[in-house]
Amino acid sequence: MGAKINVSIVVIAIYSLYYGYMSTARWSAIKRRSLRAKRAKESGDLETLRNSSPEEQFAVLVVGGRFVNPFPEYREQGIFEFIVWKIVEVIRWNPRAGVPRDKELIAELLPLYRPDFEVLFDTDSVIGTGGSDLKTESNPDLLPSGNASPIGLTSSVTSAVYYSSDTGSSTNIQLDGSTLADSWTPISQRYVMSARIPAGSHDAHSLSDTSSNTTSSGPHSPTADETATRTIIPTGIPPRDERLTVTWIGQSCIFIQCHGINFLTDPVFCARIINSYIGPKRLRPSPCQLEHLPRIDFVLVSHDHPDHLEDDTIRKIGNSAMWIVPMGLRRYLARKGVYRVAELKWWDKIPLPGKEREGWEIACTPTMHWSGRHLYDSNRTLWCSFLILHNTRPVIFHTGDTGYSAELFKGISQVYGTGCEVALVPCGAYSPRWHLQPQHVDPAECVQIMIDLGAKRLVGVHWATFILSDEHYLEPKQKLEQEAVAMGLQDAVWAADFGRTIVVPYRSSDEAGSGSDDDAAFRLPDARVSGVGRLRALEGRHTLIW
Numbered sequence: 001m002g003a004k005i006n007v008s009i010v011v012i013a014i015y016s017l018y019y020g021y022m023s024t025a026r027w028s029a030i031k032r033r034s035l036r037a038k039r040a041k042e043s044g045d046l047e048t049l050r051n052s053s054p055e056e057q058f059a060v061l062v063v064g065g066r067f068v069n070p071f072p073e074y075r076e077q078g079i080f081e082f083i084v085w086k087i088v089e090v091i092r093w094n095p096r097a098g099v100p101r102d103k104e105l106i107a108e109l110l111p112l113y114r115p116d117f118e119v120l121f122d123t124d125s126v127i128g129t130g131g132s133d134l135k136t137e138s139n140p141d142l143l144p145s146g147n148a149s150p151i152g153l154t155s156s157v158t159s160a161v162y163y164s165s166d167t168g169s170s171t172n173i174q175l176d177g178s179t180l181a182d183s184w185t186p187i188s189q190r191y192v193m194s195a196r197i198p199a200g201s202h203d204a205h206s207l208s209d210t211s212s213n214t215t216s217s218g219p220h221s222p223t224a225d226e227t228a229t230r231t232i233i234p235t236g237i238p239p240r241d242e243r244l245t246v247t248w249i250g251q252s253c254i255f256i257q258c259h260g261i262n263f264l265t266d267p268v269f270c271a272r273i274i275n276s277y278i279g280p281k282r283l284r285p286s287p288c289q290l291e292h293l294p295r296i297d298f299v300l301v302s303h304d305h306p307d308h309l310e311d312d313t314i315r316k317i318g319n320s321a322m323w324i325v326p327m328g329l330r331r332y333l334a335r336k337g338v339y340r341v342a343e344l345k346w347w348d349k350i351p352l353p354g355k356e357r358e359g360w361e362i363a364c365t366p367t368m369h370w371s372g373r374h375l376y377d378s379n380r381t382l383w384c385s386f387l388i389l390h391n392t393r394p395v396i397f398h399t400g401d402t403g404y405s406a407e408l409f410k411g412i413s414q415v416y417g418t419g420c421e422v423a424l425v426p427c428g429a430y431s432p433r434w435h436l437q438p439q440h441v442d443p444a445e446c447v448q449i450m451i452d453l454g455a456k457r458l459v460g461v462h463w464a465t466f467i468l469s470d471e472h473y474l475e476p477k478q479k480l481e482q483e484a485v486a487m488g489l490q491d492a493v494w495a496a497d498f499g500r501t502i503v504v505p506y507r508s509s510d511e512a513g514s515g516s517d518d519d520a521a522f523r524l525p526d527a528r529v530s531g532v533g534r535l536r537a538l539e540g541r542h543t544l545i546w
Contacts, residue, residue: 396424
């Protein structure tokens with residue numbers, strides 16, 4: 001017994017020394033960088049100022065073989081604090097986050113919406129990542145509107161024709177039952193979806209019957225019948241090259257379209273994180289599955305926490321899309337057989353490959369968080385946010401997870417400019433503040449990030465998906481709306497709804513020209529948003545136009 005106590009004391013002592021060393025080394029680096037920045041501002045020398053820019057002040061910092069946060073607001077949280085927090089969770093009497101036991105009440109308060117597949121499939125891509133006789137029961141609350149039967153339970157087979165302007169070929173796709181273009185509304189009844197697409201197919205060009213529809217005499221022009229079967233985009237939706245779309249799947253998993261380029265962020269579609277049997281469970285099912293979405297071109301992963309990166313989606317997407325990840329994650333993906341990876345550190349910027357994507361770039365930017373999928377691998381990989389740029393202008397900011405740092409987000413706007421069209425910022429998982437403040441922002445800080453970035457619109461995400469904190473599960477949305485009203489930003493802030501597609505009109509900087517009114521509204525980091533229209537629902541649909 002005495003020997004065990006002695007070993008425990010030694011282990012605690014060694015860990016305490018290590019923790020003290022990490023904290024001391026981190027603070028020393030922060031002070032050196034802050035002092036250098038202060039001296040640069042006082043001197044006014046351009047070269048000195050350049051060397052003390054946000055890229056230098058908030059460069060990646062490694063101590064003892066692990067990544068650490070170079071932000072003065074961050075507080076190191078050791079294993080002892082983690083254990084205390086878990087003990088408090090175990091001994092609580094009331095249901096966590098006020099979640100009722102009545103599932104019907106949860107469904108009423110957190111409705112699922114059908115993503116606007118008519119708009120999302122307004123490309124040359126075909127449904128999903130392939131798979132034979134795909135079936136899923138992940139979403140029991142979506143049915144076709146009207147008197148239609150549940151998808152997959154009808155006896156009819158619909159043929160859809162997809163025409164590709166790139167190859168001049170058209171392809172017939174047989175869908176069992178209704179297509180995903182049917183109108184769905186959130187009501188409570190279980191269904192099974194079945195989309196019969198040949199295994200391995202990812203777009204119209206790779207399907208087995210493509211050859212029968214391709215002419216040898218040159219590019220094929222779609223016939224009147226083929227044109228009639230294509231998706232009709234609703235009135236009021238801008239053309240594909242003049243819009244952005246944002247569809248929230250849950251947590252920080254978002255399907256984004258920019259001029260026909262498809263991004264998926266922090267992919268998580270599963271019912272539970274960690275694995276199928278243990279771990280926090282979704283409050284509401286995913287509004288759709290990966291297979292229901294258009295082809296994914298790029299996957300942006302902010303960090304490796306299980307609620308931001310699931311193994312099942314890694315397997316499904318594989319090398320069919322390009323993965324853009326922070327330092328250290330390439331090795332994890334390689335173990336899963338994924339090698340089409342761009343690994344970035346903070347402030348790196350890469351152009352998107354492909355002539356049709358000319359002018360589009362991805363910048364890897366800092367956040368105040370941490371990483372790790374297990375207790376033993378914390379901070380072995382980097383964490384980050386991403387900024388999608390078009391012709392050097394910021395378009396969409398994906399935050400991932402972060403605590404609030406007063407200078408960090410102002411620094412990002414200083415480097416890449418203001419006027420970001422949409423900022424996707426977490427607004428939940430922030431309580432208790434004594435523990436979570438260094439790693440998760442609350443709704444007030446969420447709005448402040450928008451102001452620091454000089455963003456035109458804010459969509460609050462990372463709430464009411466998994467219960468990982470103590471605030472009431474509906475509180476993030478309510479407080480975000482209250483903060484927006486208090487700041488006079490109610491027309492520019494929205495808490496995302498599961499599955500609801502938001503359409504944002506957007507023209508490239510070449511088309512808009514320089515010196516536009518939009519640019520003028522965002523010259524100062526603390527400028528209030530102006531010229532942003534109120535969110536409105538498209539008539540007869542759940543889709544929002546912003």
